[in-house]
Amino acid sequence: MPILALDIRGTAGKAMSDPKMTNKQVLVVVLVPLGILAISVLAYSIVGPPALLFPPVLGTVFLAWLIIELRHFIVGRFVRLTEENRAQFNQVEAILGLSRFLDPKYPLPATRGWAASPDMLREIVMQVLSDAPQMVLEASSGTSTLALAYALERVGKGRVVALEHDADYAERTQRMLALHGLQHRATVVHAPLVEHRINGVELLWYDISKATIDLPIDMVVVDGPPDTTRPMARYPAIPVLHSKLAKSSRVLLDDGGRQDERATAELWAKEFKATTIQYLELEKGAWLLRFDR
Ligand SMILES: C[S@@+](CC[C@H](N)C(=O)[O-])C[C@H]1O[C@@H](n2cnc3c(N)ncnc32)[C@H](O)[C@@H]1O
Incomplete structure (x- = not known):
């Protein structure tokens, strides 16, 4: 770095307006x-x-x-x-x-920080519009659940079940769905993280035993569990769900720019023979995989 490059961090405009010499x-x-x-x-x-x-x-x-x-x-x-x-x-x-497109009853909630970014939400909505899935499973919940529910409402069919390990957060998202009048399109299930034994390996993921999922699953949106819970926290999604996927299904993985998510997407593609795998250049990056049997 040039010695005169001042201390400017380009995030959130913190130091951008007040550059100081080190x-x-x-x-x-x-x-x-x-x-x-x-x-x-x-x-x-x-x-x-x-x-x-x-x-x-x-x-x-x-x-x-x-x-x-x-x-x-x-x-x-x-x-x-x-x-x-x-x-x-x-x-x-x-x-x-x-x-403008979703025309929500109330303003959409915040899309910074932990929430999926607007460009990821747009991608999710576009996938719903292009595939008209009957059953969407979401790993995590929040603004993305609302966007999914609105998109399904626009299509006029389908339902999303969002798995949420945090009870407070599950309740918050469920209340938001009720406020927007979308409970017929989306359900948040409080699903604590539990061990799943897949092919002799223990994997920590959401407890799906209490979730009413109408099989098969056409689309999976993965934005949880948070990476703070353990390394490769989102990898178990496809090992756990693969047998429940429709003949042709799509998987969207958020935060694709991170090392763990890149490795996760590549492992899924290899182990479960994805038909296509594509990196989406979004704010946080994302992976789109298609599985056909
Ligand atoms: C990346 S967030 C998922 C966000 C969700 N897809 C959305 O668009 O709002 C993953 C998980 O982090 C947790 N979470 C969400 N917001 C949080 C916050 N502000 N602080 C701590 N945990 C949070 C929730 O349990 C959530 O399921």
């Missing part, structure tokens, strides 16, 4: 001229008057270097700001399009 950069700007002065004095005591050339020559070199570094910094900052603006615009564009 201690290291202040030291360079103060110590280099002092060093030039010291070298010149030392050179004068050794070679005499010709050393008088040292300060202007070394000073010019230092100034030229500073100007080049500053230019790198300004161009870098411009590029970062442009990329951030474009990324934010993409999300605004997605949520505006979604809100």
Whole structure:
């Protein structure tokens, strides 16, 4: 990184409006001229008057270097700001399009932080519109459940069952669905994480024993359990559900930009012979897999 690249973190605009020089950069700007002065004095005591050339020559070199570094910094900052603006615009564009298309009874809930991003929600909705699934299973719940329920309502058929390991969160999502009048399209099941024995291996995943799932499952949306529960926390989804999938089914995995999710998608594709696997360039990245038997 160039020494003059100021401390600018491009997230949430935190330091973007108030770039500060780091201690290291202040030291360079103060110590280099002092060093030039010291070298010149030392050179004068050794070679005499010709050393008088040292300060202007070394000073010019230092100034030229500073100007080049500053230019790198300004161009870098411009590029970062442009990329951030474009990324934010993409999300605004997605949520505006979604809100207009889904025409929710109340405003859609927040789509930052833990919730699926607007571009992921748009992808989920587009998949529902293109496939008109009868049964959608969601691993996790929240804004995405609402988007799924609205999309199914637009299609005029189908139901989503969302598995939620957190009782409070399950209740919150269920209340939100009731508020929007979508209980006939979506059900949140409080499903704590339990051990599933698949092919002799214990896998921790949602307890589906209390979920009423009309088989087969046409579409699976995986955005949980959170990665804080254990490494590769979402991998068990397809080993547990594979036998319950329809002849032709789709799986959408959120947070595809993360290492664990990349490995998970690739393992699913290999172990369960996915017909297609595709990485979606979304804010958090996502994987779309299709299974046909
Ligand atoms: C990535 S979130 C799923 C978000 C969901 N797909 C949505 O669009 O709202 C995975 C799980 O994290 C938990 N969770 C959601 N929001 C949270 C928060 N603000 N803090 C802690 N856990 C949260 C819930 O149990 C949720 O099922």
